[in-house]
Amino acid sequence: MTLAAAAPGGTVIPNFGHADSCVRHNRFFCWHWFTSHWNDTFAPALVQHIVLTVIAVGIGFVISLALALAAYRLHWLERPIGWAAGWLYVIPSLALFQILVPITGLTTTTAEIALVSYTLLALFRNVLVGLREVPGEVREAAAAMGMGRLQTLLRVELPLAVPTIVAGLRIATVTVVSLATVAAFVIDKGLGPLILRAIEEGQFKTEFVAAGGLAVALALSADALLVGAGWLLTPWARARARASR
């Protein structure tokens, strides 16, 4: 990287001695340094972080949906699945990454497996609760109108579970955005490595604050995006909120 190469004698803080006074004095946040490295450092890392998150939440959602549908039909499955997802959730993230490295190596796969495992509990629980919350008389009406199981699921049960499912996706997404920074111990992708490097290389505050701040901003934006999607998908829930006011 040009920054590090330009620093003679392997200076710990990138570009030290050649930069403006803000960077030389390691002030809290150097806007100029941030903008001048947006293209080569922050933007790619942010995109990688988003990709890591979307893949993890996407796969986690598909798995959770399948598990929740299975547990919805077969009641006895709920305990073992909930138990397994709960155990995965309580393993410290750092430990889980380390456990997986001997099996899948220092790869994106390792990172994704760990991240997916943290989405399962919230998503499985919320999808299942969402389906179970469909009122009995609504399900009865669907059957009595001549809907089959699949039609009832697609036309009635899943649409009614959307608010609860969105709530689960919000928890899962924010969790993954945060945990994906820890994946820096396994792969050089996302915002995590920037934070890690800033800490290791002598507490370079601007990079630390910028990468951390971007992770927080990403979590908040993703959350807001999901809230917006939920809002668009459920005009009926808004009507209900208005009516109960």
Place this chain on the structure above:
Amino acid sequence: MPDPLAADGPPEAAAGPPQAAAGRPQAAAGALAREAAEIVFDGATKRYEGASRPALDGLSLAVPAGDICVLVGPSGGGKTTALRMVNRLVDITEGDITIDGRSVRGFEPSELRRRIGYVIQQVGLFPHLTVAGNVATVPRLLGWDRRRTAERTSRLLELVGLEPDRYERRYPSELSGGERQRVGLARAMAADPPLMLMDEPFGALDPITRARLQDEFLRLHGDLRKTVIFVTHDIDEAIKMGSRIAVLREHGVLAQYGTPQEILARPADDYVARFVGADRALKRLALITLGELDLEPAPYAAESDGSGATATTSLRDALSMMLTQGGRPLVVLDGEGKPLGRVSLSHVTAALSSAPESRA
């Protein structure tokens, strides 16, 4: 054999004259009988595993096409079970149920249910669909095109007294209890089913709304002629709504089946007598309007005695008015305020001593 439930098209709501005389449904199905279906319970029995006694024990009765048959009885009397066996939400253990001679077992359950209207007390509207979306449920399942569905939907909303422009785009949460049940009714009738199953449809409504919906349903039924099986635990509702009443007792045993008049005049046993109540004579009188009676000629130059009795007043109300006036006869007026004749206490005793006319 032709499919008895194949009335897929939207045969228009035949604009027949609304039933006069307090909206009593008459049993004669007449020219529109083709739209309704005859339902026969033939020893229909439901036994749940592990239960010592059946939930419904060999129910046998025939509901003529176009009739409203009310199943009434205590909880645990098997009335809801009997209802749900017709559209196979509950499977029959023994015996059979036929619709125009064809066993319900012969239908694929979803097919069968799309052609039978179903209304329940909790309504069960789909909260995520608008009023129009709810009413269009069955037409969509049947694959009707958009325009036909939309036309049918707004027509049905009009039929149940909801202005389509005002209500179509609302969600169930924005409706009152009565409005919800009207939508439920419209949804049940969407594909013009020849048979409707109604499980305490007005049970959750306040008394005023309930009475209004009962009256409107009777008027609608007069126009549309569908066979209706109606479940209630309220004997007064049964008498009001039913052209026939089946009184069930605990464990799903049929105690009596007959017209309201027959059941009130000649309860089959003590159980039915207790069930219809000690005031069954008054309930019988409530079924008779003054217009149906052979009134005494009014004294010449008679004027209204201020009682307000008209041809549509029930004999029960007339009795009450007479008692208020010390038992004197009442002058009965027609719609234009001209006297029709006089009603006296002897009409009351005569009505109660006469055998009820058989409707069979």
